[in-house]
Amino acid sequence: MDYLSDERKKSDFDVEAMKVAWAGSIQEFQLSDRMAKLVANDPVFEKFTRPMLGRKELLKNTLRKSAHAWKLIIDLRLSEEEAKWLRLYVDEPAYTDLHWGMFIPAIEGQGTEEQKKKWLPLAKKMQIIGCYAQTELGHGSNVQGLETTATFDTRTDEFIMHSPTLTSSKWWPGGLGKLSTHAVVYARLIVGGQFHGVHGFIVQLRSLEDHSPLPGITVGDIGLKFGNGAYNTMDNGVLRFDHVRIPRNQMLMRVSQVTKEGKIMQSDVPRQLIYGTMVYVRQTIVADASKALSRAVCIATRYSAVRRQFGSRDGGPETQVIDYKTQQSRLFPLLASAYAFRFVSEWLKSLYLDVKQRLEANEFSTLPEAHACTAGLKSLTTTATADGIEECRKLCGGHGYLVSSGLPELFAVYIPACTYEGDNVVLMLQVARFLVKTVSELGHKKPVGTTAYMGRVASLMQKNSAVQTAEGWLNPGAVVEAFESRAARMAVRCAQELAKFGNPEEGFAELAVDLVEVAVSHCQLIVVTKFFEKLQQDIPGKGVKESLEVLCYVYALFLLHKHQGDFLATGYLTPKQASLANAQLRTLYSKVRPNAIALVDSFSYTDHYLGSILGRYDGNVYPKLYEAAWEDPLNDSDVIDGFHQYVQPILKQRLHSAKL
Numbered sequence: 001m002d003y004l005s006d007e008r009k010k011s012d013f014d015v016e017a018m019k020v021a022w023a024g025s026i027q028e029f030q031l032s033d034r035m036a037k038l039v040a041n042d043p044v045f046e047k048f049t050r051p052m053l054g055r056k057e058l059l060k061n062t063l064r065k066s067a068h069a070w071k072l073i074i075d076l077r078l079s080e081e082e083a084k085w086l087r088l089y090v091d092e093p094a095y096t097d098l099h100w101g102m103f104i105p106a107i108e109g110q111g112t113e114e115q116k117k118k119w120l121p122l123a124k125k126m127q128i129i130g131c132y133a134q135t136e137l138g139h140g141s142n143v144q145g146l147e148t149t150a151t152f153d154t155r156t157d158e159f160i161m162h163s164p165t166l167t168s169s170k171w172w173p174g175g176l177g178k179l180s181t182h183a184v185v186y187a188r189l190i191v192g193g194q195f196h197g198v199h200g201f202i203v204q205l206r207s208l209e210d211h212s213p214l215p216g217i218t219v220g221d222i223g224l225k226f227g228n229g230a231y232n233t234m235d236n237g238v239l240r241f242d243h244v245r246i247p248r249n250q251m252l253m254r255v256s257q258v259t260k261e262g263k264i265m266q267s268d269v270p271r272q273l274i275y276g277t278m279v280y281v282r283q284t285i286v287a288d289a290s291k292a293l294s295r296a297v298c299i300a301t302r303y304s305a306v307r308r309q310f311g312s313r314d315g316g317p318e319t320q321v322i323d324y325k326t327q328q329s330r331l332f333p334l335l336a337s338a339y340a341f342r343f344v345s346e347w348l349k350s351l352y353l354d355v356k357q358r359l360e361a362n363e364f365s366t367l368p369e370a371h372a373c374t375a376g377l378k379s380l381t382t383t384a385t386a387d388g389i390e391e392c393r394k395l396c397g398g399h400g401y402l403v404s405s406g407l408p409e410l411f412a413v414y415i416p417a418c419t420y421e422g423d424n425v426v427l428m429l430q431v432a433r434f435l436v437k438t439v440s441e442l443g444h445k446k447p448v449g450t451t452a453y454m455g456r457v458a459s460l461m462q463k464n465s466a467v468q469t470a471e472g473w474l475n476p477g478a479v480v481e482a483f484e485s486r487a488a489r490m491a492v493r494c495a496q497e498l499a500k501f502g503n504p505e506e507g508f509a510e511l512a513v514d515l516v517e518v519a520v521s522h523c524q525l526i527v528v529t530k531f532f533e534k535l536q537q538d539i540p541g542k543g544v545k546e547s548l549e550v551l552c553y554v555y556a557l558f559l560l561h562k563h564q565g566d567f568l569a570t571g572y573l574t575p576k577q578a579s580l581a582n583a584q585l586r587t588l589y590s591k592v593r594p595n596a597i598a599l600v601d602s603f604s605y606t607d608h609y610l611g612s613i614l615g616r617y618d619g620n621v622y623p624k625l626y627e628a629a630w631e632d633p634l635n636d637s638d639v640i641d642g643f644h645q646y647v648q649p650i651l652k653q654r655l656h657s658a659k660l
């Protein structure tokens with residue numbers, strides 16, 4: 001029985017076509033759909049019992065699933081793209097994420113042709129397992145502050161890897177603790193007693209025969225992390241070196257080379273390329289944000305249509321909680337954000353691929369923008385997604401707190417995204433630096449790409465919004481101009497404040513809070529703009545483009561409402577115009593309402609991937625919640641183990657004293 005079928009009938013767009021729009025293309029949709037079903041139908045990938053497992057069982061279970069996934073990849077001859085989707089739908093953080101997601105990209109981006117030829121085939125056949133060992137106990141954000149040393153010994157043509165202090169211990173790398181045989185280790189390069197910056201080195205950590213750590217290497221897991229199950233399927237590790245020697249050709253040498261004689265040669269490649277793997281991964285994290293948020297939203301939307309509270313006076317059905325305006329005002333902006341993040345990630349991927357191609361041709365001019373966009377959008381989307389998942393839990397009331405809702409584990413797995421691959425505040429400060437530089441160069445350099453609007457700063461500073469009615473806000477030009485003006489005005493005002501400081505670094509530190517707000521406004525502008533640009537494309541299917549238009553306005557006007565202080569303080573909007581935007585937002589929520597279930601069905605998530613009783617496709621929530629309760633190990637017996645030992649004596653004592 002489909003308890004949501006009436007809801008599905010209300011929708012006025014072609015869901016199958018929306019699935020394609022969400023996936024990006026029919027090929028992407030088919031590929032992802034095939035992998036989702038492959039995983040959902042395979043009992044090895046069952047995950048309901050995961051939160052009940054102890055750490056050792058949990059990790060072993062992950063190893064079993066990873067091995068099975070690898071067997072499928074080999075047996076079915078899956079492409080790298082298919083394998084990526086397969087791992088995604090297995091939905092269990094594992095050492096393989098770092099192997100494929102960071103170790104291999106680090107070698108691809110920073111290795112020479114010779115190094116790639118040697119290491120990539122081994123890694124791609126999984127004959128070695130690698131991780132990305134950058135962060136240390138004492139330093140994560142400040143990469144230049146890393147303490148591990150790689151000292152070149154001209155006599156033996158080797159680097160000596162060493163951990164000189166406790167705080168230089170590598171700390172956090174996923175896959176490092178128990179599984180990796182190799183790592184790309186970031187360390188201070190020391191040649192002839194001189195420090196030459198931080199570089200990456202391929203270091204073997206464990207024997208390929210018996211997996212024991214090699215001499216001079218201390219390696220282990222850093223311990224339990226937040227939440228049951230969740231990220232504890234990953235062996236985040238600690239690593240120390242005691243004068244471990246590696247051959248010279250294991251320094252990743254695309255950026256700088258060290259010769260046999262101990263000479264440092266710089267190639268034409270900019271130093272920043274050493275940070276290139278982070279640019280790549282941040283871009284993938286934006287795509288992951290749309291997946292995580294859409295998952296939470298799918299659960300909360302379906303459950304909000306099933307759940308009824310209040311509103312019945314004559315014994316008829318109570319009100320579906322999704323019909324409360326307050327529920328809509330919390331849920332629909334998140335639904336719109338999931339779509340917005342999906343489309344901005346699609347754009348970011350194309351920007352990244354373009355930059356990658358240019359880098360391969362030794363053209364580096366677009367790298368700073370790629371860094372600013374990946375850093376800023378990673379920060380913006382992961383913050384909104386982490387907050388959004390928690391909001392979805394609240395939207396599901398008490399049942400959202402049950403692990404079987406799928407939301408607690410999703411939250412616990414997701415929240416470190418605000419920290420890993422760059423703390424979100426530290427990354428926004430990078431964007432701010434880029435924007436301040438752009439503003440300072442306006443006189444002699446035409447801004448391009450995502451900062452092109454700064455070229456129109458004079459008019460953006462003067463012209464105020466012309467919107468007169470609520471309908472006036474349904475105009476891409478009016479909305480984009482509002483976001484451009486806000487971002488430009490905030491950036492210029494900050495630049496003016498900065499100019500008052502004699503020392504720019506001191507000014508930057510003092511105004512950091514305002515600078516982060518400038519960076520956020522710039523990144524929100526990018527997301528809004530890319531959503532409108534998406535709508536310029538040919539999007540087939542009855543009603544699909546129209547529904548996306550509604551979501552685009554919800555996303556933009558919700559932000560405008562939430563940050564109306566900025567829009568008012570910069571003088572671009574009047575209070576009346578801000579309240580017209582809010583009135584339009586209410587109308588838009590009414591337009592989303594009949595399509596809500598279809599809009600989350602369009603994510604095309606299997607019940608396996610959602611992992612949620614509240615988010616079941618068929619809406620059959622209550623019987624399944626009731627059934628699941630009886631599967632809890634506590635309900636194996638009526639009288640719990642420990643009762644006779646610890647509780648009964650107390651009860652007896654009470655009875656005894658009652659007699660007295």
Ligand SMILES: CCCCCCCCCCCCCC(=O)SCCNC(=O)CCNC(=O)[C@H](O)C(C)(C)COP(=O)(O)OP(=O)(O)OC[C@H]1O[C@@H](n2cnc3c(N)ncnc32)[C@H](O)[C@@H]1OP(=O)(O)O
Pocket residue numbers: 084097098100101102132134135140141142143144174272273275276278279281284367368371419420421422423426430
């Ligand atoms: C399917 C796929 C799955 C994915 C798998 C993974 C799943 C996830 C699993 C979890 C995995 C978690 C895995 C993990 O967590 S791995 C560890 C991740 N760690 C971090 O992200 C550390 C964050 N810190 C940094 O990135 C740097 O130290 C920053 C940037 C903060 C400072 O830096 P620095 O101290 O040097 O100072 P500077 O500010 O003077 O900058 C100097 C210049 O460099 C430019 N610059 C800076 N950065 C970049 C860049 N990236 N590309 C290009 N350029 C860059 C910058 O604009 C400036 O340029 P200019 O102004 O001089 O022109």
Ligand SMILES: Cc1cc2nc3c(=O)[nH]c(=O)nc-3n(C[C@H](O)[C@H](O)[C@H](O)COP(=O)(O)OP(=O)(O)OC[C@H]3O[C@@H](n4cnc5c(N)ncnc54)[C@H](O)[C@@H]3O)c2cc1C
Pocket residue numbers: 098132133134135138139140141142171172173174231236416419420421422423424425426429
């Ligand atoms: C689950 C997980 C997986 C990880 N996986 C890996 C991995 O595979 N490989 C790896 O190398 N690392 C990994 N990391 C480490 C991760 O990249 C770092 O934790 C991250 O970069 C943040 O650095 P930090 O811990 O030093 O934070 P800190 O920099 O110490 O941050 C602490 C606080 O200080 C603030 N702060 C720091 N600097 C500034 C500044 N300049 N201005 C203003 N505020 C500032 C931050 O905003 C934050 O509030 C992982 C971390 C986690 C949680």
